[in-house]
Amino acid sequence: MGDTGVNLAISTVIFALRPAPDGGAPTLWIPLVRRIRDPHLGLWALPGGPLLPEESLAEAAAHNLKSTTDVEPRYLEQLYAFGEPDRSPGDRVVSIVYWALVHSGEAEQLAEGENVRWFVADEVPRLAFDHNTIIEYALWRLRNKMEYSRIAHALLGETFTLTQLREVHEAVLGRPLDPANFRRQIESSGDVVATDQVVTGGRHRPPRLFRYIGSVDLGDTGPLSG
Amino acid sequence: MGDTGVNLAISTVIFALRPAPDGGAPTLWIPLVRRIRDPHLGLWALPGGPLLPEESLAEAAAHNLKSTTDVEPRYLEQLYAFGEPDRSPGDRVVSIVYWALVHSGEAEQLAEGENVRWFVADEVPRLAFDHNTIIEYALWRLRNKMEYSRIAHALLGETFTLTQLREVHEAVLGRPLDPANFRRQIESSGDVVATDQVVTGGRHRPPRLFRYIGSVDLGDTGPLSG
């Protein structure tokens, strides 16, 4: 038992918001790690690792995310199980892939080096295995989910202005949104509540800070614990 | 290599449309198989099996679906990977679960017996493992997907009347739909085209037959082959 000739691995696509390369508007970034063994030695790849016997799939994703890139996820959701027979040369690997959102703050903690580096989400180089496909799919899922759920929260701090929230949506969706209509949609959703604080310092009317209502859940638990 | 102490299995939730138990309107049914070994000997469970080294995940799902219940899927999509450490007593099993739609005709071919039986989708008994949770999630996904994709097709024959198509939607969603508005939505979607045939025999105006436009793809290939 236990040996079916198939290896099981867990990988994670991690998203964070950081300034664009030219210092401009916030953009989506992804950390990748360099392969230090064959196959695909030297190529960039998604962080990942094995599934330990005592941990759940989501725990495994959180662990290896922490150990390889040292960030804590604010949101974590299963993406897909990839298992084409030829996706890893000379070996049979089924990868259960998660995707995660981390805080802008966390994103800074990740020490870049020879073997870990941030990439703009839709400008990644050729990656090991089928990881380009996986990232494309994760991006599609993120953009989709952004339109009907409150995950944008996970990319921001505890409080935020509605302009910041809109910029997150714009960065993820890749298109500008009408500030007036966006404001109304968010306010009427009831997901968000105004604090009594404003942000001064900008050379214009100080924007109000908002916070999300309800529990700050770690992520989509999927079919479990409905 | 290959032995991580974790077993990998593939299971499938199969949906078909059949008359309600009282002979009434079409309803969703699911075939289940009886456990013939421990754990959970004697309980009903989802059909499933191991992943063979040469086959893809979807192929594995299609194979064991064919071998255990002898039906061919018209639609096949990955549902979720279930991997809680305690979901199988005394063993560590990760199940990659697919869901499938089969033709009403196919559904008849399945010979029921001591070890295979059809159940009304939302009236299944207590099942082995976490299979009740899995079926609930599959139902949720099916109902969701029905609202924005053309999967209803897979439960019908090549041609169909708009009333038949509406009845599929009603059976899956569990609520009545306005025939007039449903017709307009479908017709304006462009997914469907009228044939030059009508169905005679009913004691009323003969309804026109329609057919889906475009390729009758086997299913959602997921992230692959965008």
Added chain:
DNA sequence: ACAAAAGTGTTTTTCTTACACCCATGT
């Protein structure tokens, strides 16, 4: 005073829903 972003109001358009009504067939 002026620029710039925050925030409000109003109109237009588009999609959904409800429901009245006519059509074609078998009995």
Added chain:
DNA sequence: ACATGGGTGTAAGAAAAACACTTTTGT
């Protein structure tokens, strides 16, 4: 003729989009 479901028309209501306008700050 009439019952029955097929099929069309239309108007009310809700939601989304477009855009003009007012407010409050820093310089």
